[in-house]
Amino acid sequence: MKEEELEIQDYVSRPCRYVNIDGSNELTWGAMCCGFYFVDWLHAIVSPDSLWHRPWAQAVCMVAMVGLIYLAGKALKRYVTYPRTGFVAYPDTVKRRMVPVVAAAVAAAATFVIALVLRGGHLRMETILGAVNFVFYAVAAQPFRPWKYGFLLLIAAGTFCVADAYALLFFGLVFLASGMTTLTLYLRQTRAAQ
Amino acid sequence: MNAGVRNIGEIDRVVHEPGRLMIVALLSAVKQADFLYLQHETGLNKGTLSSHLARLEEAGYVAIEKTFQGKIPRTLLQLTAAGRAAFEKYRRDLKRVL
Numbered sequence: 001m002k003e004e005e006l007e008i009q010d011y012v013s014r015p016c017r018y019v020n021i022d023g024s025n026e027l028t029w030g031a032m033c034c035g036f037y038f039v040d041w042l043h044a045i046v047s048p049d050s051l052w053h054r055p056w057a058q059a060v061c062m063v064a065m066v067g068l069i070y071l072a073g074k075a076l077k078r079y080v081t082y083p084r085t086g087f088v089a090y091p092d093t094v095k096r097r098m099v100p101v102v103a104a105a106v107a108a109a110a111t112f113v114i115a116l117v118l119r120g121g122h123l124r125m126e127t128i129l130g131a132v133n134f135v136f137y138a139v140a141a142q143p144f145r146p147w148k149y150g151f152l153l154l155i156a157a158g159t160f161c162v163a164d165a166y167a168l169l170f171f172g173l174v175f176l177a178s179g180m181t182t183l184t185l186y187l188r189q190t191r192a193a194q
Numbered sequence: 195m196n197a198g199v200r201n202i203g204e205i206d207r208v209v210h211e212p213g214r215l216m217i218v219a220l221l222s223a224v225k226q227a228d229f230l231y232l233q234h235e236t237g238l239n240k241g242t243l244s245s246h247l248a249r250l251e252e253a254g255y256v257a258i259e260k261t262f263q264g265k266i267p268r269t270l271l272q273l274t275a276a277g278r279a280a281f282e283k284y285r286r287d288l289k290r291v292l
Contacts, residue, residue, distance in 0.1 A: 005288070011215075011235075012219050012223050016223065018231075082228075086235075087227065087228040090224055090225055091224070091225040
């Protein structure tokens with residue numbers, strides 16, 4: 001009995017594991033982190049009286065970057081994933097997409113509270129960033145494969161070892177590397193439909 | 195005759211067939227999926243999958259919509275309310291019988 005029920009449950013849960021089969025979650029988040037780092041870096045190197053230092057210029061750049069990443073994710077699904085392994089539309093998409101975001105927010109709040117209790121609120125911003133990325137990776141990088149634990153450990157190590165100025169870039173690159181690995185494995189293991 | 199054996203007769207034969215059970219279970223978790231996705235997940239060939247889908251459509255459990263994405267035809271499949279109810283009932287019946 002249990003076996004039959006487990007088999008049915010496995011089929012019911014398969015579509016959930018299909019969301020990130022191509023590594024799009026990791027690639028999107030990685031590109032976002034690297035993009036934010038790039039904006040920050042640009043802000044630091046250009047002269048203070050340049051156009052770049054106007055608030056609207058940065059807002060336009062941010063919106064363009066987020067829009068571009070969103071469209072790139074859509075294009076990946078449309079031109080790579082759907083022709084290979086098919087299209088799936090999920091019920092209540094907004095709620096599903098909010099799960100990693102809510103988990104990451106809870107992680108940030110928990111880290112802050114722990115710091116408040118243990119160290120009187122004295123905390124590096126990068127520790128919170130690291131905790132957020134750690135939880136976000138654990139939730140968004142599903143389905144979890146053994147090699148993904150390596151990336152999880154890398155994020156944990158980076159939380160404490162990477163210099164403040166490069167933390168965002170480091171987390172972005174880890175996510176991109178994980179996403180590229182997932183995508184490469186997916187492309188190698190599947191073929192475009194005839 | 196004991197109750198468990200009597201209940202076997204109540205099991206929905208349309209859903210009980212292994213191929214169709216896979217299809218219904220997969221569709222129960224999504225809003226919509228295409229033919230290619232079902233083929234990929236079930237491992238069934240096109241002919242077998244088509245015949246199972248035709249049977250499910252005939253029973254009113256699956257709605258089939260044929261569309262085009264650019265020039266490429268796409269078959270979208272969705273579990274109907276009746277199909278969803280039949281799947282839930284099937285799972286309950288199975289628990290009771292075994």
